[in-house]
Amino acid sequence: MAELSVAGGSVVSMGFRAMDDDEIAEFLAQPVVAVLAVDDPGWSPHVTPVWFHHLPDENRFQVMTPAKSKKTRLHRTGTGELSLSIQTVDGATAKYVNMQGVARFLPLAPDLLNAMVEKYLPEEHRAEYLANPPEDSMFDITPRRITSAVID
Numbered sequence: 001m002a003e004l005s006v007a008g009g010s011v012v013s014m015g016f017r018a019m020d021d022d023e024i025a026e027f028l029a030q031p032v033v034a035v036l037a038v039d040d041p042g043w044s045p046h047v048t049p050v051w052f053h054h055l056p057d058e059n060r061f062q063v064m065t066p067a068k069s070k071k072t073r074l075h076r077t078g079t080g081e082l083s084l085s086i087q088t089v090d091g092a093t094a095k096y097v098n099m100q101g102v103a104r105f106l107p108l109a110p111d112l113l114n115a116m117v118e119k120y121l122p123e124e125h126r127a128e129y130l131a132n133p134p135e136d137s138m139f140d141i142t143p144r145r146i147t148s149a150v151i152d
Contacts, residue, residue: 015150015151015152016149016150016151017149017150018147018148018149018150019095019097019148019149019150021056023148023150024056024097024146024148025054025056027086027088027095027097027148028052028054028056028086028097029054029119030088031119031120032086032087032088033049033050033051034049034050034051034052034063034084034085034086035047035048035049035050035084035085035086035087036048036049036050036052036063036071036082036083036084037082037083037084037085038071038074038075038078038082039074039078039079039081040074041078045083046070046071046074048070048071050063050064050065050084051063051064051116051119051120052084052086053112053115053116053119059142059143060140060141060142060143061084061099061101061139061141061143062109062112062138062139062140062141063082063084063138063139063141064108064112064113064116064133064135064137064138065135065137065138065139066134066135066136066137067136067137072105072137075103075105075139076105080102080103080104081100081101081102081103081144082100082101082102082103082139082141083098083099083100083101084097084098084099084101084141085097085098085099086098086099092152093150093151093152094149094150094151094152095148095149095150095151096148096149097146097147097148098146098147098148099141099143099145099146099147100143100144100145101141101142101143101144101145102141102142102144103139103140103141103142104139104140104141104142105137105138105139106137106138106139106140107136107137107138108133108135108136108137108138109138112138113130113133113135114130117129117130
């Protein structure tokens with residue numbers, strides 16, 4: 001347990017542990033927005049919120065994107081490496097999964113579009129989104145490293 005001093009001089013004990021594979025899969029199945037980071041040479045990384053899909057059996061992540069987005073342009077001219085950070089806070093408990101990996105840029109797979117819409121949108125808005133999605137491409141990311149934690 002770590003101790004953290006807070007305002008007023010009180011001390012709070014904090015637990016910190018890594019999640020197991022089942023906890024990670026359950027956490028990543030939630031409709032939580034991830035933060036995607038792409039290297040922007042000569043500048044700080046380009047960071048943007050994204051919807052993501054995790055394929056635990058294949059150990060891959062997928063992110064939809066418009067082909068003409070800045071993140072796509074940076075990916076094409078860079079190393080192909082991306083980072084995702086997925087995090088939640090519920091009261092005093094925080095959870096996160098961070099992933100660094102190599103991405104392939106591909107046309108958007110209909111299966112991914114449907115999975116994302118089902119994960120993130122209420123049923124009454126799905127058909128409208130599917131009729132004219134703003135994304136036409138995707139990153140298919142193979143992790144090099146995944147770190148996770150539960151802090152409470």
